[in-house]
Amino acid sequence: MKKGFTLMELLIVIALIGILVTMGVASYSTAQIKSRDARRKSDMKTIQNGFEQYYSENNGDYPVDNTVESDTSYFPGGFPKDPKPAPYVQYNWTPDASGATYCFCATLETAGGGNASSCNDIGTCDSGCTLYCVGNIQ
Numbered sequence: 001m002k003k004g005f006t007l008m009e010l011l012i013v014i015a016l017i018g019i020l021v022t023m024g025v026a027s028y029s030t031a032q033i034k035s036r037d038a039r040r041k042s043d044m045k046t047i048q049n050g051f052e053q054y055y056s057e058n059n060g061d062y063p064v065d066n067t068v069e070s071d072t073s074y075f076p077g078g079f080p081k082d083p084k085p086a087p088y089v090q091y092n093w094t095p096d097a098s099g100a101t102y103c104f105c106a107t108l109e110t111a112g113g114g115n116a117s118s119c120n121d122i123g124t125c126d127s128g129c130t131l132y133c134v135g136n137i138q
Contacts, residue, residue, distance in 0.1 A: 033109045036083045040106040041132050043080035047104050048134040050074035055138055061099035062136060082106070094119050105133040 053074050055062050069079040094103040103119030107130055114129035116122045122133045 037108045037113050039083045044106055044134045046080055052137055062102045064095050064099045101136045103135045105131045108132055
């Protein structure tokens with residue numbers, strides 16, 4: 001009698017390996033999305049801190065144009081860039097022409113992780129929002 005595996009045993013093992021690989025890929029992809037969203041939220045706080053520093057150094061005015069983005073005194077590591085530039089167009093800035101307010105938003109990849117549906121309702125969105133926004137503190 002020869003020792004070995006039958007064809008059926010080999011097919012079952014290959015099918016199980018395929019199922020495990022599929023589950024691993026799905027988990028990895030979800031972890032990547034969550035990681036990018038966490039980075040976007042962190043970047044929003046960095047932007048908010050830079051704008052508040054600008055406010056304190058410029059007579060109580062926030063920037064009204066995008067020149068502050070290239071100023072390394074407010075963003076020493078450079079202005080934050082989205083971790084995945086395509087297909088998401090992130091970091092939408094809505095300045096006030098008078099320099100009195102601002103709103104900066106990032107579009108998250110997961111629904112429900114955001115805190116707003118627009119700049120007008122920061123912090124009021126309970127579920128389903130994909131925007132994470134920061135605004136002026138002062």
